[in-house]
Amino acid sequence: MNKETVKKIVLPLLVLLFVIQFWSGLAHVVADFPTPSDTYVAAFGGVNADGDEITGVLADPFYVNNQDDKGIFWQIIASLKRVFAGFVLAILVGVPIGLFVGMSKSAQYALNPFIQIFKPVSPLAWLPLLLFIFQDINMTAISTIFITSIWPIIINTALGVKSVSEDYMNVAKVLRFSPLEKIVQIILPVSVPYIFTGMRLSLGIAWLVIVAAEMLTGGIGIGFWIWDEYNNLNYHNIIIGIIVVGLIGYFLDLIMGRLADYFDYTKKGRA
Structure with missing residues (x-):
């Protein structure tokens, strides 16, 4: 894997980490703004922060x-x-x-x-x-x-x-x-x-x-x-x-x- 390929992979991942951190900070400042983890649960299903079982939008997209x-x-x-x-x-x-x-x-x-x-x-x-x-x-x-x-x-x-x-x-x-x-x-x-x-x-x-x-x-x-x-x-x-x-x-x-x-x-x- 050459240096250029590594940059193409690593740099977007660094930007993604920054976006997630900014998103998390915004969720703490703005009341009721969804966090990244809650959004992930809403997308793919699981248990949210309130302990409720969520199906997930992308888990059942064909209903x-x-x-x-x-x-x-x-x-x-x-x-x-x-x-x-x-x-x-x-x-x-x-x-x-x-x-x-x-x-x-x-x-x-x-x-x-x-x-x-x-x-x-x-x-x-x-x-x-x-x-x-x-x-x-x-x-x-x-x-x-x-x-x-x-x-x-x-x-x-x-x-x-x-x-x-x-x-x-x-x-x-x-x-x-x-x-x-x-x-x-x-x-x-x-x-x-x-x-x-x-x-x-x-x-x-x-x-x-x-x-x-x-x-x-x-x-x-x-x-x-x-x-x-x-x-x-x-x-x-x-x-x-x-x-x-x-x-x-x-x-x-x-x-x-x-x-x-x-x-x-x-x-x-x-x-």
């Missing part, structure tokens, strides 16, 4: 009592379904628009002001309007994710198109490529790494947005589950929910990063 009372696994699945529905829609719409903006100066001049205006708008600003339009929790959450996660895909796709060398475009003219041939054989291969970068950012935003959206719309989902635990004064479960959301976000980003590397021809060329 289903009724439509509105399900284990955390089903809450996560419901949120992921909404996230990927909005994310896929953002890809299907965002990539063609990004190609259009990148290939056409007129399209860039026409659409860029609106992209820059709507890109920084908070998802919570869209939520009431979309809820009024759709009158449906799922459609509201999906459309909110779509609207707020489409911008990185459009911007990065357009950036990828602009990165295509003029020499390649000149070759396409000499060979008399049709617009479709130009896109498929020249523009897309060069733009794919940029597109996947946009998709990676977009997926991160989608997972971020879903928690806030579900807190306001209600229904089943990890966001609403966290909010419901707050209303029930189960602060241990809020911390568990935060950690679960963070871990899932980390793995989603890791998967998209691996996919981006796989389709990045520049890295393959260097390898």
